[in-house]
Amino acid sequence: MIRIAPAGRALAVAAAASLALTACGGGGDAGTAAKASESAAPASSAPAAAAKGDGTLTIGTLLPQTGSLAFLGPPEFAGVDQAIKEINDAGGVLGKQVTKIHTDSGDTTTNLASQSVDKLLAQKADAIIGAASSSVSESVIDKITGAGVVQFSPANTSDKFTTINDNGLYFRTAPPDKLQGRVLGDLIAADGSDTIGILAMQDSYGSGLADQVTKTAQGAGAEVVERVDYDPKAADFSADVAKIKAKNPKAIVLIGFEEGAKVVQELVKQSLTADKVKWYMVDGNMSNSNYLKMPKNTLKGVKGTIPGAAAPEEFRKKLLANDPKLTNYTYAAESYDAAILIALAAEAAKDDSGKAIAAKLPEVSKGGEKCKDFKTCADLLKAGKDIDYDGVSGPIEFNDAGDPAEATIGVYQYGAENTYDATKALEYRTGKIDG
Structure with missing residues (x-):
């Protein structure tokens, strides 16, 4: 396991004792x-x-x-x-x-x-x-x-x-997402991607994770060249993906839920395939049954993070x-x-x-x-x-x-069948939530 240095915490609770409760x-x-x-x-x-x-x-x-x-x-x-x-x-x-x-x-x-x-x-x-x-x-x-x-x-x-x-x-x-976001940001930077595009669903989960990934990746010397916070209920994601494509990032982060399968299909359609650009996912879209309906190797090599260690x-x-x-x-x-x-x-x-x-x-x-x-x-x-x-x-x-107070984040990778092994992680990274 890799120990992550805890990030600084600046919470509203520190502002005034009278607001604590x-x-x-x-x-x-x-x-x-x-x-x-x-x-x-x-x-x-x-x-x-x-x-x-x-x-x-x-x-x-x-x-x-x-x-x-x-x-x-x-x-x-x-x-x-x-x-x-x-x-x-x-x-x-x-x-x-x-x-x-x-x-x-x-x-x-x-x-x-x-x-x-x-x-x-x-x-x-x-x-x-x-x-x-x-x-x-x-x-x-x-x-x-x-x-x-x-x-x-x-x-x-x-x-x-x-x-x-x-x-x-x-x-x-x-x-909290601040730990998963730190792990994902560190992972992208460690993989050598210095330009990043982020496609995140527009809600507290998607926006919060995207913020932390951006902060960590930029701290490691990478640049988020485009970020799109999309409507998960949208019927079409072509314009969102086109904005990412226009900036030609080396890595693309996908943060969402079930609609992520439609985003993946649009990435493929616009030639931003996983064998050309590094894709990264999160817990909300890792276990999507729609991926199984896609051609083999669509997700091969894609990495993602899921909070918690694998179930024994x-x-x-x-x-x-x-x-x-x-x-x-x-x-x-x-x-x-x-x-x-x-x-x-x-x-x-x-x-x-x-x-x-x-x-x-x-x-x-x-x-x-x-x-x-x-x-x-x-x-x-x-x-x-x-x-x-x-x-x-x-x-x-x-x-x-x-x-x-502490938590573990697993890092997983997809194979040719568009699945990842839920019992095996590339690594587990453990860190303090506060600090």
């Missing part, structure tokens, strides 16, 4: 606030009872069954299902079986996410795992966290969530036992870890309410006795021990913003 997306800060609030509450039994959960941990999912990120749904649902199976096999949480409710997040072209959140809140979900899309999560975060429910995404990478106002109830196991073989076997059709494992481990951490936090708090879970999530992720599965960790908690859960997706330690 309203301007920050906080895990630790919110937990402290919640504890302070509880300790300041009157001693009467009524308020205490109102703050408690109902004794049954209910985990909802807001993950893509349809839409531009539907290919990420199966591995994410599989990860959550496996975690809840293991939790319930070990006796559940607070002596009761965990309840799960799956819903569809859709994408930003529909109102499915909002409708699904309404359904989950009506069914008293204590925590909601999702969404996969940063833009979808951004559209519902106020509704979820405003209801006192934990929102925990396994795949959101937009930097916006580091400082978003979330009532201390938003967490994620996927790292033993873990993949467990998932396949529940879903034999599973072919993609992207964010499966992060989804699994999200569910395990939620359950452990509820167990540690002896309370399944969203605020109680949020207050304990940082605590169960660091600083205690190491453990790697729910039963072992839960047994330690019941014995009065402090725990440090290290997950399938890697060591997880939440910082004050609810982000993982």
